[in-house]
Amino acid sequence: MVTRSTDTETAGGDVLWRERLFTTLQRRGAVVVLILVVAVSAVAFDNFLTAQNLENIVLQGAFLGLIVVGMTFVIISGGIDLSVGSMLALGGVLAAQTVEIFWPLALILPPLVCSLIGLGNGFLIARARMAPFIVTLAGLLGIRGLALALANEKPIGIDGGSPFTWFGQGQILGVAVPIIFVVVAFVVGGLVLARTGYGRIVFAVGGSEESARLMGLPVDRTKVIAYTVSGALAGLSGALLAARLSAGDPNAGLAWELDAISAVVVGGTLLTGGAGSMSGSLAGVLLLSILQNLINQVGTLGSYAQQLVSGVFLIIVVVAQAYLTRRGTY
Amino acid sequence: MTPMNRAASVSESLDRSAVASWVRGRGVYVAFVALLIFNLIITPNFASVATFSNLLIQVSPIVLVSLGVALAIGTEGIDLSVGSVMALASAFLPLYLGYGWPVALFVALLVGAVAGLVNGSLVAFVGVQPIIATLAMLVGGRGLAQIFASGQLLIVSDPAVLALGQGRLFGIPAPVIVAVVAVLVVGFLVNRTTFGRYVVAIGGNRSASYLSGHPVRRTLLLVYIISGLLAALAGIVATARLGASDPSNIGILIELSAITAVVVGGTPLSGGRVRILGTVMGALLIQLISTTFIANDLPFTWAQVFTAAIILVAVYLQKGRGAA
Numbered sequence: 001m002v003t004r005s006t007d008t009e010t011a012g013g014d015v016l017w018r019e020r021l022f023t024t025l026q027r028r029g030a031v032v033v034l035i036l037v038v039a040v041s042a043v044a045f046d047n048f049l050t051a052q053n054l055e056n057i058v059l060q061g062a063f064l065g066l067i068v069v070g071m072t073f074v075i076i077s078g079g080i081d082l083s084v085g086s087m088l089a090l091g092g093v094l095a096a097q098t099v100e101i102f103w104p105l106a107l108i109l110p111p112l113v114c115s116l117i118g119l120g121n122g123f124l125i126a127r128a129r130m131a132p133f134i135v136t137l138a139g140l141l142g143i144r145g146l147a148l149a150l151a152n153e154k155p156i157g158i159d160g161g162s163p164f165t166w167f168g169q170g171q172i173l174g175v176a177v178p179i180i181f182v183v184v185a186f187v188v189g190g191l192v193l194a195r196t197g198y199g200r201i202v203f204a205v206g207g208s209e210e211s212a213r214l215m216g217l218p219v220d221r222t223k224v225i226a227y228t229v230s231g232a233l234a235g236l237s238g239a240l241l242a243a244r245l246s247a248g249d250p251n252a253g254l255a256w257e258l259d260a261i262s263a264v265v266v267g268g269t270l271l272t273g274g275a276g277s278m279s280g281s282l283a284g285v286l287l288l289s290i291l292q293n294l295i296n297q298v299g300t301l302g303s304y305a306q307q308l309v310s311g312v313f314l315i316i317v318v319v320a321q322a323y324l325t326r327r328g329t330y
Numbered sequence: 331m332t333p334m335n336r337a338a339s340v341s342e343s344l345d346r347s348a349v350a351s352w353v354r355g356r357g358v359y360v361a362f363v364a365l366l367i368f369n370l371i372i373t374p375n376f377a378s379v380a381t382f383s384n385l386l387i388q389v390s391p392i393v394l395v396s397l398g399v400a401l402a403i404g405t406e407g408i409d410l411s412v413g414s415v416m417a418l419a420s421a422f423l424p425l426y427l428g429y430g431w432p433v434a435l436f437v438a439l440l441v442g443a444v445a446g447l448v449n450g451s452l453v454a455f456v457g458v459q460p461i462i463a464t465l466a467m468l469v470g471g472r473g474l475a476q477i478f479a480s481g482q483l484l485i486v487s488d489p490a491v492l493a494l495g496q497g498r499l500f501g502i503p504a505p506v507i508v509a510v511v512a513v514l515v516v517g518f519l520v521n522r523t524t525f526g527r528y529v530v531a532i533g534g535n536r537s538a539s540y541l542s543g544h545p546v547r548r549t550l551l552l553v554y555i556i557s558g559l560l561a562a563l564a565g566i567v568a569t570a571r572l573g574a575s576d577p578s579n580i581g582i583l584i585e586l587s588a589i590t591a592v593v594v595g596g597t598p599l600s601g602g603r604v605r606i607l608g609t610v611m612g613a614l615l616i617q618l619i620s621t622t623f624i625a626n627d628l629p630f631t632w633a634q635v636f637t638a639a640i641i642l643v644a645v646y647l648q649k650g651r652g653a654a
Contacts, residue, residue, distance in 0.1 A: 080461075124642070124646075128646060130642075130645055130646060131599045131600070131645070133408075133599060134593055134599060134641060134642075134645050135642065135645075137586065137589060137590070137641065138638040138639075138641040138642045139638070140586070141586065141590075141634045141635075141637055141638040141641070142634060142635045142637075142638025142639065143638075144634060145631040145632060145633070145634030145635040145638065146631075146635055148631040148634075149629055149631040149632055149635070153631065258465055258468070258469065261462075261465065262465070262469075265462055271459050271461065271462060272459070304473045304476035304477045304481055305473060305477060306473065307469050307470060307472055307473025307476070308470050308473035308474050308477065309473075310469050310470065310473075311466045311467065311468075311469040311470020311471065311473060312466075312470055314462070314465070314466040314469065314470075315452070315458075315463070315466040315470070318452075318458045318459075318462050318463070318466070319452070319456050319458060322456050322457045322458055323456075
């Protein structure tokens with residue numbers, strides 16, 4: 001890697017100031033873009049800033065948001081979790097299957113089972129030193145197969161009268177329950193990441209695993225916890241989505257791991273690990289959600305254009321990031 | 331312990347580690363042969379020309395895209411976009427059939443090369459991580475393909491194109507011939523050319539490769555263009571086999587099969603080594619697992635679980651070579 005630190009030293013304050021601006025833009029770019037997009041949309045579309053539409057946007061992003069909180073920890077620690085979409089499906093199926101036995105089980109069992117799977121992922125990655133990409137790719141395939149097998153490849157309905165559905169469809173003080181879950185997850189996740197020792201260690205491990213190990217930091221434990229949390233949140237998201245839809249669908253969350261990674265990357269977290277923020281990831285999720293909402297509002301754009309726009313948007317963001325951080329490449 | 335005993339035990343442990351490392355390197359062949367024998371005994375009507383012919387035809391598109399993915403992984407990169415590039419090639423093919431089949435095939439391949447050029451430029455010149463660059467192409471590429479095809483399935487009836495998917499030469503199905511030729515060409519590129527040496531050198535250590543004066547950026551660009559071309563070829567073969575261009579479904583999730591084939595075949599994700607025959611074997615193994623489950627009326631979903639277990643075991647075994 002070639003860094004421009006020497007330029008900074010020789011060229012004096014002016015360059016230093018620009019460096020700082022670029023770094024800030026790269027780290028907080030998603031928040032800046034989010035504000036811009038909201039401002040432009042508010043002017044361009046009459047019914048964009050209505051309470052109903054805003055709630056739609058947030059609710060649309062809530063289930064992905066829960067996954068993104070876990071993914072942020074994993075990616076900052078230098079790893080990746082491709083198994084989250086499949087775990088969401090497994091969580092939904094488990095919820096639908098247990099809700100009739102005893103409804104609180106439907107809320108507790110999915111995060112529990114998925115956190116155990118995450119624990120397994122983390123153990124294979126940290127202790128057996130296997131590549132995160134491969135371990136969780138196997139998870140993606142295997143857990144989806146498991147979810148499909150458990151559900152006989154068909155969505156399982158949940159009785160609409162069950163108290164469990166309140167967790168997907170109910171409201172507290174006019175705010176949808178899943179939104180409350182995701183807000184709590186982002187606040188707690190953000191505090192843990194930025195204000196606790198565990199958070200610092202996650203950054204250290206992602207920055208340089210060897211250095212972290214040599215400093216005597218509990219590298220293995222840190223990684224295992226990150227994957228466990230990622231699993232638990234994916235399972236919880238699956239349970240809440242099942243409650244919202246009144247069904248546990250084994251095909252739910254298909255390719256959501258890619259959306260979650262996009263959201264995290266758009267939020268300014270580097271895939272190489274060691275840098276990033278929870279607020280950026282939140283902005284990333286909201287941006288993806290708003291993008292979808294705007295495409296629906298324009299109406300003339302088909303659902304195919306939506307994919308194209310998402311892909312182009314992702315590229316613009318990462319190219320901008322690449323230029324702003326100006327990482328030296330050969 | 332007498333010296334004799336010690337010598338014996340040393341040679342025994344040498345034997346064992348030799349066997350272990352042989353199995354590590356060739357695990358995919360062992361697994362394939364074992365599963366083949368299992369099928370010959372258990373599965374009714376398995377030992378027929380039709381069964382093997384089907385297996386080979388079905389595996390052809392996977393082999394084609396796996397070759398490109400293997401090259402990308404060899405440079406410590408990855409290509410997630412192969413399925414969407416298949417869809418793009420498939421979408422463009424019928425649009426240009428009016429100008430004759432050579433033009434249509436050329437355009438379809440060109441589209442794949444351009445997609446690879448975009449991926450490669452982002453990776454080589456802009457410095458975007460391969461997983462992100464090709465993820466954007468995975469998402470955007472399929473959208474583009476569906477826009478060009480208006481989201482519809484278009485029947486392809488040109489006999490020359492159909493022959494690529496359904497024809498036979500000396501009794502060998504055309505997709506198999508295409509795949510074998512591609513394997514030979516890519517195998518030659520990897521093992522017998524400086525380009526192949528550069529690929530492995532970049533995957534081993536990009537900085538060292540650059541400092542040694544290797545054309546790193548040009549090589550990376552070429553790797554992703556070749557991967558795009560192979561994916562387009564796979565898209566053409568799949569379209570010809572189906573007799574229709576179906577950009578919504580062609581090549582969906584094939585990147586996962588391809589990565590699995592490459593990794594199970596002994597190419598480490600950390601780059602620096604490319605195993606072409608291993609990749610082909612990996613693809614055959616995955617296809618044979620599906621065939622086994624389907625032929626024995628076992629729920630197909632368990633095949634996925636089984637494949638996942640195979641991936642974990644294969645990668646765990648490779649770990650000993652500092653390859654995981």
